[in-house]
Amino acid sequence: MSGLTLQNIVKQFGTFTAVRNVELTVPHGTFVCLLGPSGCGKTTLMRMVAGLDLPTSGAIRLDGKDITNVPTHKRDLGMVFQSLALFPHLTVGENIAYSLRIRGIGKEAQKKRVDELLAMIHLAGYADRPVAKLSGGQRQRVAIARALAISPKLFLLDEPLSALDAKLREAMQVELRQLQQRLGITTIVVTHDQREAMTMADTVVVMNGGEIRQAAPPVEIYRRPADTFVADFIGMTNLIDFSADGTGASVLGASIPGLAIPAGLESGIISVRPEDVHLTAPGNAPISGTVTFVRDLGGTIETFVEAAGKQVVAVSMPNARPDVAVGQTVGLKLNPADCVVLKS
Numbered sequence: 217m218s219g220l221t222l223q224n225i226v227k228q229f230g231t232f233t234a235v236r237n238v239e240l241t242v243p244h245g246t247f248v249c250l251l252g253p254s255g256c257g258k259t260t261l262m263r264m265v266a267g268l269d270l271p272t273s274g275a276i277r278l279d280g281k282d283i284t285n286v287p288t289h290k291r292d293l294g295m296v297f298q299s300l301a302l303f304p305h306l307t308v309g310e311n312i313a314y315s316l317r318i319r320g321i322g323k324e325a326q327k328k329r330v331d332e333l334l335a336m337i338h339l340a341g342y343a344d345r346p347v348a349k350l351s352g353g354q355r356q357r358v359a360i361a362r363a364l365a366i367s368p369k370l371f372l373l374d375e376p377l378s379a380l381d382a383k384l385r386e387a388m389q390v391e392l393r394q395l396q397q398r399l400g401i402t403t404i405v406v407t408h409d410q411r412e413a414m415t416m417a418d419t420v421v422v423m424n425g426g427e428i429r430q431a432a433p434p435v436e437i438y439r440r441p442a443d444t445f446v447a448d449f450i451g452m453t454n455l456i457d458f459s460a461d462g463t464g465a466s467v468l469g470a471s472i473p474g475l476a477i478p479a480g481l482e483s484g485i486i487s488v489r490p491e492d493v494h495l496t497a498p499g500n501a502p503i504s505g506t507v508t509f510v511r512d513l514g515g516t517i518e519t520f521v522e523a524a525g526k527q528v529v530a531v532s533m534p535n536a537r538p539d540v541a542v543g544q545t546v547g548l549k550l551n552p553a554d555c556v557v558l559k560s
């Protein structure tokens with residue numbers, strides 16, 4: 217298969233298991249984000265893909281070839297790691313040309329490639345600038361260009377945008393994704409920022425405790441989280457207890473017929489996105505509650521409702537603004553198809 221395959225990767229540091237039984241396929245030309253809280257094993261996994269660490273067991277294949285024991289410099293990688301800063305005493309052009317120069321590529325070819333890359337990162341004409349005179353965003357673009365100079369098969373970035381302020385960071389996320397799409401390069405990015413992962417990735421790999429909890433396209437991670445950890449980590453969802461009642465489930469003190477509960481499960485948690493909670497008149501829906509807070513964010517309106525002692529959030533667009541006030545009793549409609557039964 218063309219692309220990267222991780223087969224049953226385990227990494228132990230002494231008796232501590234930092235990465236456990238990771239199976240992952242990254243098809244050629246796709247963009248994967250490794251996402252998870254601090255200490256979940258993202259960097260450890262990335263370092264093994266880069267050849268900076270050896271797995272305790274398991275195999276890594278690139279385009280079908282076993283590269284588990286191949287040293288980093290023979291893996292055909294471009295890397296942007298936090299620890300790999302630009303060379304401060306070199307110019308922008310010299311930084312980008314570095315890996316071409318050590319491969320013995322001629323001066324003319326180096327210059328041509330540097331100009332090509334500078335145009336790609338919107339810094340045409342910057343070749344002779346000292347890197348010390350660049351802004352944070354410009355530096356990050358130069359680090360990206362330097363990693364891409366040799367046209368690697370695999371592009372690895374560990375928290376590449378974390379040092380940038382929020383606005384620049386968002387702009388760079390779009391830029392990085394566009395660049396990757398233009399080049400069609402297989403790319404893996406480590407991040408702990410769910411919004412960043414959802415913006416850029418074809419596949420978001422959510423990790424916790426050294427394990428992959430879910431690997432899926434952003435929309436699926438968002439709409440159909442696999443378990444309570446993923447739902448909670450992605451955030452802004454309603455996590456509601458249910459108990460099976462024969463025809464469906466009892467949720468917030470009311471019966472929701474048609475909710476598909478796996479056989480044998482008597483109770484658990486469902487995830488319902490706030491945009492799938494529909495507010496209606498109290499007699500119009502099985503669940504009723506009291507409005508406790510309304511937050512108008514301009515683009516969306518969030519209505520907080522307390523039902524059966526639990527807080528539920530409903531999100532509406534301004535063109536469907538709910539006519540409700542704090543203290544009012546409302547009905548809550550949940551469509552069984554929008555309720556995701558989570559693994560614990």
Ligand SMILES: Nc1ncnc2c1ncn2[C@@H]1O[C@H](COP(=O)(O)OP(=O)(O)OP(=O)(O)O)[C@@H](O)[C@H]1O
Pocket residue numbers: 229232234252253254255256257258259260261408
């Ligand atoms: N060389 C090492 N020796 C011992 N333990 C290590 C080593 N490297 C990482 N660990 C441990 O392995 C676990 C995973 O670390 P890792 O750096 O992969 O997490 P991470 O998800 O990248 O976190 P962060 O977002 O904070 O960088 C952590 O508990 C860490 O302390």
